[in-house]
Amino acid sequence: MNSTIATILNHRSIRKFKDTKLTEEQIHTIINAAQQASTSSYMMAYTIIGVTDEKKKEALAQVSGQPYVKNNGHLLVFCADLHRQTHSAENLEDMQENLENSEHFLVSAIDAALAAQNAALAAESMGLGICYLGSLRNNLAKVDKLLALPQHVIPLFGMAIGEPDHQPEIKPRLPLKAVYFENKYEDHEDAIRSFDEQIKAYYQSRASNQRIDTWTEQMHRRFSNTIRMDVTDLVQKKGYNKR
Template identity: 50%
Template sequence: MNPTIQTLLSHRSVRQFTEKKLSQEQINTIVECAQMASTSSFIQAYTIIGVKNPDTKARLAELAGNQPYVAANGHFFVFCADLNRHEAAGEMEQTDVTASLESTEKFLVASVDAALAAQNASIAAESMGLGICYIGGIRNNIEEAGELLGLPDRVVPLFGLAVGEPAKETSQKPRLPLKNVYHEEKYEQDREQFKKGLEKYNETISSYYSDRTGGKRSDRWTEQMSGMLSEPKRMHMKSYLDKKGFMKS
């Protein structure tokens, strides 16, 4: 097994970091690796905001649901969908690009581009022996987060990425069975068949939580997902995206 595959298969979220800050060389390398991710039609529709200021990180931690590791880490990155520079490109070339920038398709492109860049950044960081944790909670109070980061129209914060030196070894959550995520030729629609896979996975996850918490928690994956999805969250997203110039068509 080569080192790249070993790094990928060893991934786990880290939520406790030492006080050691990333060097500027480490930050630059992580961002440069992010930039080498694939990008649709060379559009590169994302921006990465690096946050070092302790007060800003503390405020982002509050906005993200009081998650302490948003403030306490080696460096905090915020990945944004960004079509602002493409609006500027249209102005430079005296071309009206508004209809494209306001389309749902281009928001999807920007979101996928940002996610691909972030995953490159994560793998780069983990290859350096650092730990990472994605922070979707940035979207809990997305408008306030965007204002804090000074984001103009056509730029929205999608998620954060906490990076740093792990304070302790963390366990790895078992993933879904391969047969539940990988289908060949066409989507496997035998629901009873893949429910069997989910039942096995429920046993695995329940055992994982029980071992990790000394028996205090043993919820199943389907139980966890059903509970989470029974109450819609972040229903403000559509109006915010509309306000920022996204997904108008």
């Protein structure tokens, strides 16, 4: 196993960081790595915002409800960005229908996610820890305003980075039989049942936050309660996914 694969397989979310800020060199290395991610049609349809203003970090932590949004070595917010693609447009109406379709919403979100995963791997290869922050979507309009984002730019998620101050166990992933099929979609209920037993044992044996739970029960709770129903409105107001 090479060091790259070892870094990938060693991933775990870090939610407690030492009080050490990333250096400018570390930040630039992580961003440069993010920029080398694959991008659809060379659009690079994302922007990464580093948040260093402590008042803004506090406000984002309140949106998230998580203290590690404020207490970390560096905070990044990844945005879908089709704004820069319009810079040279003499008549935006010529581009608008295409800009605002579902295809380019997907493209910009995928571009941002690919860049973010490169950033995560770069950070972890440097001995740092990361945690993705989908919780910033708890109040997308507030995040949008805090970061002064123009039309055709929307915040998607954040990433807290820093020196780990704990080392949680690696959380099990779904078995291969549940996520990889050849040539057609396959039934995988048996694999899910087996995974439920594995994840139940994991939750009962881990060092902190022990509980009795399964993956299936988590998914049922997740999709039985509506969340973030305001996201669609903000996304469409910003000129995305309207067609």
